[in-house]
Amino acid sequence: MTEIEPELSLDLLRAGDRNELARLVEAYSPSIYRLASRMLGNAQDAEDVLQTTFLKVFKALADFEGRSSLSTWIYRIAANEALMMMRRKQPAYSLDEEVEDEEGGTYQPKEMADWSALPEAQLLDVEAQKQLDRAIQTLPAKLRSVFLLRDVEGLSIRETAEALSLTETNVKTRLLRARLFLREQLSAYYTEKMALEK
Amino acid sequence: MIHTHENGITCQDLLLNLSSYIDGDLEESMCEELKRHMEGCQNCRVVFDTTTRTIYLYQSRIERDEIPPEVRERLYSKLNLDDFLKTKA
Structure with missing residues (x-):
């Protein structure tokens, strides 16, 4: 933080x-x-x-x-x-084309298992930490920068917008998408983990 | 995930307002409506709980990151500040 x-x-x-x-x-x-x-x-x-x-x-x-x-x-x-x-x-990789449908349709959550009450020791064990690291690397870079500045470094929406030369509305849109994207990735992982332990 | 609560708030409304709700940026009346919606909608409750947990996990994970001592030394050296390296507690 x-x-x-x-x-x-x-x-x-x-x-x-x-x-x-x-x-x-x-x-x-x-x-x-x-x-x-x-x-x-x-x-x-x-x-x-x-x-x-x-x-x-x-x-x-x-x-x-x-x-x-x-x-x-x-x-x-x-x-x-x-x-x-x-x-x-990655010269062939266009950051400008990366985030599609910026203001359009809402991202729909698919994973509906509730893993939020799992003990923290399990949510952050060595294997889970690796999964967290993998998931954030699969997050599109434009969403990743917003998530890191806002949610990890604790900048406000306005400060994040200033740091990335974005409008506050864009920051909010990308932040929502980033959070839902990571939630989906972690949900898939923890759901499988819970199933294996049954 | 299609569900409309009797007060008119839909799952889509919740999703659109999820970030602002988590960040405490919504009007009190809207917060109350979203809360009421989640009381009757298990899926939205799960999305809310797991999203807040996701944010928390990343904060916990990444705040453990530290600069490796050799990276810090090379940075100070590059900036001609080597003589300040020992000042860290």
């Missing part, structure tokens, strides 16, 4: 104060690494995005106008870097 935004001095950051820059890196690098890892599903790519993000942040700090919060601005740079990395790695 989102770390509490530390009290950083924008003046010192803009002036290139190394102590303040180190505090900024300490505060935001865990979140940015987490976001990049889950966006890309690859440790090396995540590290590249982490480094490039902070290099760009350092370079652009002097021009940061504070129209959004510092954290949203950093997330925005990181999300852009991650999406560019995806395009580089």
Whole structure:
């Protein structure tokens, strides 16, 4: 979840104060690494995005106008870097075509087993954790970025929209689709797990 | 999943409002109507419960992620901040 935004001095950051820059890196690098890892599903790519993000942040700090919060601005740079990395790695893969029927028909849930009361130790055992990781990698990237920023990093709808250059309505639509998509994947997995244990 | 509660809320209405309901972004009167719908609709109750659980599981899973120490070291080195590496508690 989102770390509490530390009290950083924008003046010192803009002036290139190394102590303040180190505090900024300490505060935001865990979140940015987490976001990049889950966006890309690859440790090396995540590290590249982490480094490039902070290099760009350092370079652009002097021009940061504070129209959004510092954290949203950093997330925005990181999300852009991650999406560019995806395009580089999979040039044939079009992010623009990925989300179809954006405002159209509603996604219909199919899996109706109730696994929500399973004990947490079972829901998050080693095998289940792998399933969670697999499921999020099958989530279309445009939905994944919204889910990660909103539900995992705890940004508001407005902040997520700012970070991804989307309208708030688009964020809400994608968030619903992402949540239902992951619910469906986990439901299929836990339903099978419950059946095997009977 | 086709079900209309006597108060007029359908399963489709619930689905469309599910995210906002989970996030607490709906008017109180709408929340009450959705709650009443779920009392009489097992499928919608399951979708709501398993969706909130899904979000919780991802939060629990991913917040355990940490930067490997060597990745942190290389980042600080790349940013010429090596001398601050030892400051972490």
